[in-house]
Amino acid sequence: MxxxxxxxxxxxxxxxxxxxxxxxxxxxxxxxxxxxxxxxxxxxxxxxxxxxxxxxxxxxxxxxxxxxxxxxxxxxxxxxxxxxxxxxxxxxxxxxxxFGPVLGDVDLYLMGEGTHRRLWDALGAHVTTHEKTAGTHFAVWAPNARRVSVIGQFNQWDGRRHPMRRVGASGVWEIFLPGVADGALYKYEILGADGGLMLKADPVGFGSQHPPEKASVVRDISGYGWKDAGWMERRAAAHDRTAPISIYEVHLGSWRRKWDDRGRPLSYKELAADLVNYARDMGFTHLELLPVSEFPFDGSWGYQPVGMFAPTIRFGPPHEFRDLVEAAHAAGLGVLLDWVPGHFPTDAHGLARFDGTALYEHADPREGFHQDWNTLIYNYGRTEVQNYLIANALYWLKEYHIDGLRVDAVASMLYRDYSRSEGQWVPNKDGGRENYEAIAFMQNMNIATYGEVPGIMTVAEESTSFPKVSAPVDAGGLGFGYKWNMGWMNDTLRYVQQDPVHRKYHHDQMTFGLMYAFSENFILPISHDEVVHGKGSMLRKMPGDEWQQFANLRAYYGFMWGHPGKKLLFMGCEFGQPEEWNHNGELNWHAADQPLHKGLQSLVRDLNHLYRATPALHVLDCDGAGFQWIATDPAQSTFSWIRRGHEGDPPAVVVCNFTPVPRENFRLGVPRAGRWREAINTDAAIYGGSGMGNLGGVEADGPAQDGQPASMAVTLPPLSVVIFVAGEQIS
Missing domain, CATH: 2.60.40.10 (Immunoglobulins)
Incomplete structure (x- = not known):
């Protein structure tokens, strides 16, 4: 007993x-x-x-x-x-x-120290056998609560029936409930420090009811029979700076829908077949999923999570989410999750004033409230809160074999005055604007994830010039593997939206990114943020008539894939969806069947395959030794450059014409004489272009030019990018 x-x-x-x-x-x-x-x-x-x-x-x-x-x-x-x-x-x-306690001294010590890297093993709801009896162990951190109870259908939702035990001075409450099994609904009823009675979802719950219902669900997440050992062993190489990384960003609820029953989203199991096969066919190397941690409001797209440890039930139970990950791995695709440690919603059943006090958040709204998003900000300086977030990162990587985390809104964490006016923020201890606690949190998160889970990658969505975001922590960096290049994205999109006649006045918007292209390990992102909130679709950003819009977009993608940096493209952009993205619908797959759209889709597929197959286009994506300008001409809106891989890899030459004027006998210097194969021509007829080009390749038999030892004359089609790859070298 x-x-x-x-x-x-x-x-x-x-x-x-x-x-x-x-x-x-x-x-x-x-x-x-x-x-x-x-x-x-x-x-x-x-x-x-x-x-x-x-x-x-x-x-x-x-x-x-x-x-x-x-x-x-x-x-x-x-x-x-x-x-x-x-x-x-x-x-x-x-x-x-x-029944006696379940939690042991080691768990309590590690939680108190803030180093419990498997926090989810201690907290949450665990189906288990305790003292020879089957049931569920519940544990929750609520140090300032006056009383905490588990309530559910098993006790008529009556908080008087199962009040929990305080576990020493840890702030944790626990109870073992015999007979409660997988699938049971539950909440925590908390008598707060302020005397208020609250109903809360489990901060470490593994499952949730379908929103708008708010209960947590007991889920036994043990015992999944992973079969992806081969992928897990080789993924480190797939995430290296020298690897080709081309990411397909997806909102699971609106990628495709089943219309046989009023347009429901695909389930995890259906996505495991349809989405995985599509992304593999398109040549992408990774899927990046908008947040899947359970969230109450569809319109937040997952960026206001409540269930940080629960894959959203919208598409199926947790083991079926694992089915999706495993299917991706079987297809050679990595899976990245959009992870949101920067803020959390004020929903009453969430973390807000969890025990009647500002527990997870700062009490002072100048530190604890996001004015832009009407959300709360984690108190990164609190040991238990930092432990909670770092353990959550590890949870997805370990329990769901996620290959990496894209960390949302890093800039909002780095700076205490982010989007705040004078007097609306609290300086750091030195009087500055940097958030030392958040910086330490991100460094510790990267140390933990890279240190404990071999082969993963972390990516920062960071929009400022904060230094060394993707540098190692021991070198003074934040420790991320990669950083989104928001400056490149903003500059180049502004350029390409100009009428071609005006582009010569904005030439530097296409070249400026090379001034800092190798200061970080960059990913070039065309993400969901570029096709929402009135920004229009990628296709409709382009100037001109329909043919010109497609030509401009094809050229832009050619420029992007030929440019140093890893690639990211949001779903629908690969076939030029005409409409702005709508999270309540599905992609316009009917448009994808039309010739110009299908041509664009074929181009993205071929760009991916060329990028992956050509070392010169990816091996030195993050190294200045892999890039060299040939020439840029503002008057003609032309750009040309060399991409190089390791020694012995055939170089590639990228030539861009961002005007509708075709240029024949366009001579440029190249790094070697001999035959150059036209590997991609965005104006090819198979992509919906005019069909001008350099079929059969080009002979570099001309004199030195542009600082290069040889030169060749090429045909530059209108609004196009042409990529040449060197063949046999002439001695």
Whole structure:
């Protein structure tokens, strides 16, 4: 028997607290306790006609002491309780208050120290067998609460029935509930430090009800039979700076829908087939999923999560999300998750004032409230909060075999004055604007994830010039593997949206990115943010008539794939969806069947395959030794450059014409004489272009030019990018 300590005397005050649901130490008075030589069981069971204990020696009636409190002596050894309702219905059950604690000293020590890297093993709801009895162990951190109870269908959602035990000075509350199994709905009913009564979802819950319902769901996430060992062993090479990385960013709810039952989103299992096969066919190396941590509001796209440890139930249960990840790995695709540690919503059932105090967030709104998003900001300087977030990062990487995390809104964490006016922010201890605590959190997160999970990658969505975002922590950096190049994206999109006649005045917007292209390990992102909130689709950003819009977009993608940096493209952009993205619908797959759209889609597929197959286009993406300008001409809006791989890899030459004027016999210097193959021509007829080009390749047999030892004359089609790859070298 787990609980047989000598209790203090059960007082009238205890009885009142039990009936009012305000007792903060229920294990002191409930369950079995030694009284002299006897063991007396005390139980609080509302709405019963009678209660008895079933022991090895038979049934022992328990006396009603007062109201709904029963007590009586039992012999040594396990017992069960037998209840009889007023209507005469009888049932038996195990008394939760006869079981000892589940959490051990090591768990409590690590949580107190803030170094419990597997926090989800200690907190949350775990289906388990405890003291030879099957049930679920619940544990939650709420240090300032006056009382915490688990409520669910198993106890009529009555917070008086299962108040939890305080675990020392850890701030953790726990209870083992026999008979509660996988699939049970539950919440925490918390009597807060301020005296308010709150219903909260489990911060470490593994499952949730379908929004708008708010209960957590007991989910047994153990025992998945992973079969992706081969992928896991080789993924480090797939994430190296020298690897080709081309990412397909996806919002699972609107990629494609089933219209046989009113347009429901695809399930994880359906996505495991349809999405994975499509991304593989298109030549992408990775899927990046907009946040899948459970979130209440569809319109947030997942960026306001409540269930940080629960894959959203919208598309299926947790093991089916693992099916999606495993299918991607089987297809040779990595899976990145959009991860949101920068803020959390104010929803009443979430983390906001979780125990009646500002527990996860800062109390001062100048530090703890995001004005842009009406959300709350984590208190990164609090040991337990930082531990919670770092453990959450590790959870997705370890339990779901996620290959990397794209960390959202890093700039908002780095700076205390982010999007704030004078007087609306609190300086750091040195009077500056940098958020030292958030910086330390990100460094510690990267140390933990790279240190404990081989082969993963982390990516920062960071929009400022903060230094060394993708440099190692021991070199003074934040420790991310990669950083989104937001400056490149903004500059080049502004350029390409200009009418070609005006582009010569904006030439530097296409070249400026090379001034800093190798200061970080960059990913070039055309993300969901570029096709929402009135920005229009990528296709409709382009000037001119329909043919010109497609030509401009094809040329832009050619420029992007030929440019140093890894690639990211949001779903729908690969075939030129005409409309702005709508999270409530699906991509316009009907448009994808039209010739010009299909041509663009074919181009992106071929760009991906060329990028992956050509070392010169990816090996030195993040190294200045892999890039050299040939020439740029503002008057003609032309650009040309060399891409190089390792020594011995054939170089590539990228030539761009961002005007509708075709240029024949366009001569440029190249790094070697001999035959150059036209590897990609964005104006090819198969892509919907005019069909001008350099079929059969070009001979570099001309004199030195542009600082290069040889030169060749090429045909530059209108609004096009042509990529040449060197063939046999002429001695």
């Amino acid at each position: 787990g609980q047989t300590t000598q209790p203090r005397t059960l007082t009238e005050h205890d009885l009142a607290l039990l009936h009012e649901g305000r007792h903060d130490r229920p294990f002191d008075v409930l369950g079995p306790h030694k009284q002299g030589r006897r063991i007396v069981v005390t139980a609080f069971q509302p709405d019963l006609a009678s209660l008895s204990a079933l022991t090895a020696k038979g049934e022992v009636p328990l006396e009603r002491i007062a109201g709904d409190v029963f007590a009586g002596p039992v012999g040594a050894g396990p017992y069960r309780l037998k209840a009889v309702s007023g209507g005469g219905v009888a049932w038996e059950f195990d008394d939760p208050y006869r």
